[in-house]
Amino acid sequence: MSRSLLQKQYDELMRSYLQSGAEDHLYSAQQLGKWLLRHHVAPEDVVDLHLETLERHVELPESVRISFQLLMEIMIEYGIAYREHLFLRNKQQQLESEIELAVAMQHSLLPASIPHPAALDVGVISVPSKKMSGDYYNVFPLEGQLLGIAIADIVGKGIPAALSMSMIKYAMDGLAACAREPAEMLRQLNGVVVRNIDPSMFITMAYGAYDIKTHTFRYAVAGHEPGFWYRAADNQLRDLPGSGLALGLKRDTTYEECTLRLNQGDLIILLTDGVTERKIGKHYLGREELHAYLMELISLPCQEMVDGLYRKLLNLSNHELPDDHTMIAIRRKI
Incomplete structure (x- = not known):
């Protein structure tokens, strides 16, 4: 999904939720969240996407806009830790795959009968x-x-x-x-x-x-x-x-x-x-x-x-x- 397509989908989700607040929009939000995780979208990018979309639908007070700057700084640090977590998780998965291969190799060394x-x-x-x-x-x-x-x-x-x-x-x-x-x-x-x-x-x-x-x-x-x-x-x-x-x-x-x-x-x-x-x-x-x-x-x-x-x-x-x-x-x- 391209950046423009993601913005469009998020815009539609935001508009529908602000208008009705229906529970089924929360399910759609959860599915989008899973997509963002699978594609390793950084937390600060999600905050930025949310702010841009929100500004198109409501007029934000200056204090709220400033608070998003604070949240963005927090999410940058969180995002660094998140990317490190992803890196370590991928390394762990790679290591587990190598261990499974080594286990299979080891079994082949022992007599079949x-x-x-x-x-x-x-x-x-x-x-x-x-x-x-x-x-x-x-x-x-x-x-x-x-x-x-x-x-x-x-x-x-x-x-x-x-x-x-x-x-x-x-x-x-x-x-x-x-x-x-x-x-x-x-x-x-x-x-x-x-x-x-x-x-x-x-x-x-x-x-x-x-x-x-x-x-x-x-x-x-x-x-x-x-x-x-x-x-x-x-x-x-x-x-x-x-x-x-x-x-x-x-x-x-x-x-x-x-x-x-x-x-x-x-x-x-x-x-x-x-x-x-x-x-x-x-x-x-x-x-x-x-x-x-x-x-x-x-x-x-x-x-x-x-x-x-x-x-x-x-x-x-x-x-x-x-x-x-x-x-x-x-x-x-x-």
Whole structure:
């Protein structure tokens, strides 16, 4: 709408309202106000338009005309603040669009499906505390009836975490030759992380290769939250052994490789610290307490177990999720 057309419409609205004062004119005024907002017309321009139009219909006393000068000065300052608000709102909308794009990109980095070999029962859950997660996981087939299992926690949130996740994912794809050697995989990934992320950031990770023929799990740990190992023979849940420096802290770090052999019914659990670092009432969840909750669910199929633990912890923590919650459970069935 041109300036002349706007003046004409406002003139007609003013004349009709001064003559009848009908309620339907107020509705027309509201619609015009919405149009002015959509087209970012400054408040001082609206005041100027109103004064020009009013002078064409009524004779204004000098005191009223002078008062409009005061109002105009006020609206100029208001208009500056209004334009700043519009600028910030547009930037916020742009940022939200970029975040949505980053969230979609991040989802594409996670596996669309998880393999379920006949000899194994597999369960996975990953719930972000906010829109963007700092957790990464993958369960993928390797040659020779091996299953690669990865779980990582990127220190930090938001877009930097998403970028770091993509780096881990594509670095692992490029290091396929190391996929059967967990300690070497972490050593190579550490080199990638050291070279490519800010020194203030680091990544904790556990990576292993499960041999479906021998039911042997070889794995290495880089500063990651200890997992669990359940032995069906004695109905005991233990912490998974193994430790190492987080990725990105020190160049040329080497990692220890651990080996477990699972018997029928045995179970391994990998998780991020979002599972363990929960405030329950006035205290924080301890490993022994988490042991007890896991043992209540240990006989369930793996997916039901990880889902059930998530729901239980969420209820106990008053439905607050302070950190991303990711968990992988794998049980030998036969």
